Amino acid sequence: MLKALRDLRNVRVVVYHPKDRERDELVDQIRRIGCNVEAVWPPRDAIPSDADIVFMLFRQDGFTHVLLKALAERDARVTLVAIVEFESPAVIEAVARAGAAAIVTKPIRAFGLLTSIVIAHTISSKEKILLDRVRKLEARLEGFRKLEKAKQILMSRKGLSEQEAYETIRSRAMTARITMEIVCETIINAEEFVGF
Numbered sequence: 001m002l003k004a005l006r007d008l009r010n011v012r013v014v015v016y017h018p019k020d021r022e023r024d025e026l027v028d029q030i031r032r033i034g035c036n037v038e039a040v041w042p043p044r045d046a047i048p049s050d051a052d053i054v055f056m057l058f059r060q061d062g063f064t065h066v067l068l069k070a071l072a073e074r075d076a077r078v079t080l081v082a083i084v085e086f087e088s089p090a091v092i093e094a095v096a097r098a099g100a101a102a103i104v105t106k107p108i109r110a111f112g113l114l115t116s117i118v119i120a121h122t123i124s125s126k127e128k129i130l131l132d133r134v135r136k137l138e139a140r141l142e143g144f145r146k147l148e149k150a151k152q153i154l155m156s157r158k159g160l161s162e163q164e165a166y167e168t169i170r171s172r173a174m175t176a177r178i179t180m181e182i183v184c185e186t187i188i189n190a191e192e193f194v195g196f
Contacts, residue, residue, distance in 0.1 A: 008118070011052045011053055017056075017057045018057070019039070054079070058085075058098075081117070102117075143184075154169070
């Protein structure tokens with residue numbers, strides 16, 4: 001947790017909230033915490049690419065829809081903290097659908113803000129690590145599928161054993177100084193072309 005607190009000095013925060021006293025106090029408090037903060041209103045079509053945390057006011061208006069569209073297209077590394085004026089089914093659904101990592105209620109108070117930022121950023125960071133692991137595992141699984149398919153093609157076309165097919169793929173990859181996955185893709189593509 002101490003590392004998370006130290007890391008806040010490098011965090012870029014964007015606050016989407018109409019200009020008023022509450023927004024100014026929120027921005028001042030985030031600045032006191034040590035984050036680099038920018039207040040934006042009216043919303044733009046895209047979340048700034050260097051944003052780490054986005055505070056967004058959720059309410060039932062056209063601006064919220066613009067922001068929700070921008071959030072849907074945001075970089076996965078951006079953490080969302082929802083600002084909620086009142087609890088209505090539509091607002092709660094929008095907050096959940098947008099993937100908020102924390103919620104700040106109005107009227108906004110300085111107390112609890114640091115905790116919300118740290119917890120949201122920590123949860124979001126852990127989620128990103130898990131998503132990266134999942135992507136890597138999916139890529140490996142896809143590589144195994146391609147290897148199995150390429151081996152099956154060599155076994156049926158060339159009459160090789162499973163081990164011979166594997167050694168053929170491995171040998172071609174080493175000779176050409178390319179990955180086994182590329183060799184497998186080449187075999188699969190050639191089979192699909194010939195089979196056409």
